Amino acid sequence: MAYDVRCVDLGKRYLLRGPSGRWLARPARARREEFWALRHVSFDVAPGEALGVIGPNGAGKSTLLKLLSSITAPSEGEIRIRGRIAALIEVGSGFHPELTGRENVFLSGTILGMRRREIAARLDSIADFAGIGTFLDVPVKWYSSGMYVRLGFAVAAHLEADVLLVDEVLAVGDAEFQARCLRRIDELRGRGTTIIFISHDLGTVERMCRRALLLRKGAIVAEGDARGVVTAYQRSVAAGHGEPIASPDAPRPLRIQGLRVLDRHAAERGVARTGEPVTIELALHAAAPVSDLVAEVRVYSYENGALLFDCRLPDGGVPLGPGHHVLRFQIEALGLLPGAYTLGALIGPASGANAVDWWYGRTTLHVEAGPAASGTFHVPYRWSVETRRPDPAVALREE
């Protein structure tokens, strides 16, 4: 099979108590604890393919990224890469505060492997992408933190590569900038760049990639069609087999176990149509009785993360006994226009200041076209035509 990237039996071992400890202070029989961040990982990425890599924290995603980008060497196995590889990461941390934006672009651009000639040719485009306009000749120490990050990312976004590594783009900048980054990746994908997308953001992986790998504890546990792998992962998280991503693992009196959208046939496909009824189900577990549960399900724009609407329990909360519960919000006619949406949820007692558990980004909804509509949302309506007899008064005036 033709490949752009091939990993064969890849492994990375870290020594938890490494050899750089103090000699004098080290006990006579210090034990070096081994930890395999990745082990026996093999996969191919075909030319032009977009591969998603997902998994909980500590699964080995960042380690894989570091190995692929040569930042650190594997402990065993090998990686073969055909063509030029580049990582789409924010490089602002390599900026020097005393130098101007322009000088820093040249500095970080060459660090990323670009030639000065290439950078000079793209300087305007980089400044545009970062949206820093006239600040290009100002020392970056005067930049706002947003400008700093955007410029750092813009440089990386202008790399020319055959294989592009993308890591957590959505963590960078504001919603508009994130959308711009995603469009840029889409554009590169359209031009045949091979992409390895390493992310927590299941919605983006599902949208960008045809194939995905699920990593857990340093090994590939699922591989195949992106939607299937994402769904398998969501199920395992919801069923409590996996580690949740959004909420920390501490024991909680209330815990969200899953969030899903059912279409009008009560099927969970992650797809619905504008104007059709849908049901949002929030599965939760209460360790003890709650007298005033409040819950909110929020629907966000996939493109820019803006909150579009929410469904919530009454403000005073509802009583709930201990055990597993499924909370249903039934929407009679979906007001969302065709597109991609991200769902989130929050639960907690009405008397508490903060939510006890939350869920974000793991549930996505793709809305397909129902009745034709334009604008920003669809509202359910009825229509009719009434044909009237000529009004004598009007007729009189017309004369």
Next chain:
Amino acid sequence: MAHLAGPAHPALEPDGGFSRPASRTAGREREIVIRPAAFSLGRALASLLALGRYADLFYTLTLHRIRVRYKQSVLGLGWAVLQPLATMAILTLVFSYIARIPSGALPYAVVVLAGLVPWTCFSNAITTSTTSLTGQSQLVTRVYFPREILPLTYICAAAIDCAVAGVLLVVVMALYGIPPGPGLLLAPVVLLVLLALVCGVALTAAAAQVRLRDIGVAMPIVLQLLMFASPVAYPLDTVPARFAGLYMLNPIVGIVENFRRAVLGTAPPHLESLGISIAWAAVALPLGYAYFKWVEATAADLV
């Protein structure tokens, strides 16, 4: 009826402005193979050959070093002159006026400055490049580029300072009316040996510092010892004959002494010590580079 056509939302238009070839980049057919780290002279040679592609990075970073160093100082590049000049004044005061070290026919200040030019270059290059990897962890842990570029740019910046100090030496010699020696042509050879030695030592020290932070702490002391164990503040012939054999094992001795003799023409070249320096450089450069590449492969885990 079809959906009414209207203007598309501007936010959904793809970014214009930059172009990118639809075909693959020129290096498309090249296959990179990444394997576990190992100490290998062959791999070091291969990485040396691949270094040419990073010429622009080397240039930009060196420029950056020089710019940043003097960006907020009033004297700017004047420091490159002032630093050896001040050291010369101090050493002259202490060794010539107080300790009364003989300097032969020439004024002590010129003799010491001729020794300081190669020594300062060595000392500055080693000091700055030792912490070149550990001091830039945010870069080393996020982006890959051949890490040897970091110490090499510090060496290059030190070499530029050395050139400025060399101009100072010429000016001082002119002021004292001292003509250059007949062996002046040997000076570039000596500087070349110095460069090779500096590269070998700097690469070793920078890599060792990644594994053992003690190196960076110990380096100023080691350099100070090394300076007094080299004929910088005094000429080689003042060293007692019974220590001379041991003394000349120091690789800096041959460089400092021969540079001074070549420039000032005080004596014919001291070939024995120069031979020892060349031998050191010939061993340190390949081994230092191979060691550096070995440590570099996993440096990001340790910095």
